[in-house]
Structure formats: structure tokens, C-alpha cells
Amino acid sequence: MKIINMKKFIAHVALVVEDYDDAIKFYTEKLNFILLQDIVLSESKRWVIVAPEGAKECSLLLAKAASEEQKKSIGNQTGGRVFLFLYTDDFWRDYQNMLGIGINFVRPPVEENYGTVAVFEDLYGNLWDLLQMKNK
Known part of the structure; x- marks a missing residue:
């Protein structure tokens, strides 16, 4: 078969x-x-x-x-771990825009070997990564 x-x-x-x-x-x-x-x-x-x-x-x-x-x-679908990953083509543009409209970042931006990332929460407290991958 x-x-x-x-x-x-x-x-x-x-x-x-x-x-x-x-x-x-x-x-x-x-x-x-x-x-x-x-x-x-x-x-x-x-x-x-x-x-x-x-x-x-x-x-x-x-x-x-x-x-x-x-x-x-609600707000804890993954037991406190990052739940979703929002990729962007311009981390700093989106990060600044999100800060400006009151999005709460619970972990500040860091440069990792794979890209730039910061953790924010949605309106219910679910954790998200805002992430721009490095070009390979």
C-alpha cells in the first residue's frame, strides 16, 4: 500500500x-x-x-x-511559559510601537545568537515572544 x-x-x-x-x-x-x-x-x-x-x-x-x-x-494556557511567537522584520520599530501603546513587556530585549527577542503579555497575561531572527 x-x-x-x-x-x-x-x-x-x-x-x-x-x-x-x-x-x-x-x-x-x-x-x-x-x-x-x-x-x-x-x-x-x-x-x-x-x-x-x-x-x-x-x-x-x-x-x-x-x-x-x-x-x-485564560491567561495561562501554557503554565507560565511563552505561548506564542510573533515574528517581525523590524524588532526595534515594533518594540517601540508596542511600548508606546502600553503593551507590557515582562522581559526586556536581548540579543541572542538566533536573533533579538523580548517577552510581552497579551490582555489576559499569556506570554508572547516578539522576535526578529538573524539573517543567515
């Missing part, structure tokens, strides 16, 4: 949020993401997709917590 290799990719990463509209506002106004979809599925559930402008495959699915157990995960 021949196995056919199909192209695969991660399409969405679910991010548990407290409120759809607050999350949309943060990601579109603070991080300049694009709102790709906002579809009402029921009285309490929406299909909300945001992504950085120009993103080709992976985006965030903003998922409103629907239970007490899910609410416990």
Missing part, C-alpha cells in the same frame, strides 16, 4: 479568552492583527479568527471560555 504525502499545516491555534470583543480590540488595535472572520454560531459562541497582516497559514481562533474549567486557563 502506498502512502500519499499530503501537504499539512496548522491552520488555527485556539486562544481561550474572557470576552470576544475585548480580545478582538486588543489583537486588532494593539497588535495590528487583521480580523479575518467573526461569525455568530449561537447566542454564546462565535467563530473569531485573527492573524497578523500577511500571515499565510496559521491564525488565532479566539475561543470564549464556556465553563469554569476553561476560565481557569
Whole structure:
């Protein structure tokens, strides 16, 4: 039997949020993401997709917590580790812009052998790397 290799990719990463509209506002106004979809599925559930402008495959699915157990995960989906990695083509431009609009950086910029990185938190406290890779 021949196995056919199909192209695969991660399409969405679910991010548990407290409120759809607050999350949309943060990601579109603070991080300049694009709102790709906002579809009402029921009285309490929406299909909300945001992504950085120009993103080709992976985006965030903003998922409103629907239970007490899910609410416990808001802001701590990875147990305190960095959760998501936002790549940039100009670290210092984006870092200064983010500082100027009140994004909280919990670790200052450092030059690593792979690039420049700083850690910030989103509106719920999830940790993100802002990262510009070195050209090879």
C-alpha cells in the first residue's frame, strides 16, 4: 500500500479568552492583527479568527471560555511559559510601537545568537515572544 504525502499545516491555534470583543480590540488595535472572520454560531459562541497582516497559514481562533474549567486557563494556557511567537522584520520599530501603546513587556530585549527577542503579555497575561531572527 502506498502512502500519499499530503501537504499539512496548522491552520488555527485556539486562544481561550474572557470576552470576544475585548480580545478582538486588543489583537486588532494593539497588535495590528487583521480580523479575518467573526461569525455568530449561537447566542454564546462565535467563530473569531485573527492573524497578523500577511500571515499565510496559521491564525488565532479566539475561543470564549464556556465553563469554569476553561476560565481557569485564560491567561495561562501554557503554565507560565511563552505561548506564542510573533515574528517581525523590524524588532526595534515594533518594540517601540508596542511600548508606546502600553503593551507590557515582562522581559526586556536581548540579543541572542538566533536573533533579538523580548517577552510581552497579551490582555489576559499569556506570554508572547516578539522576535526578529538573524539573517543567515
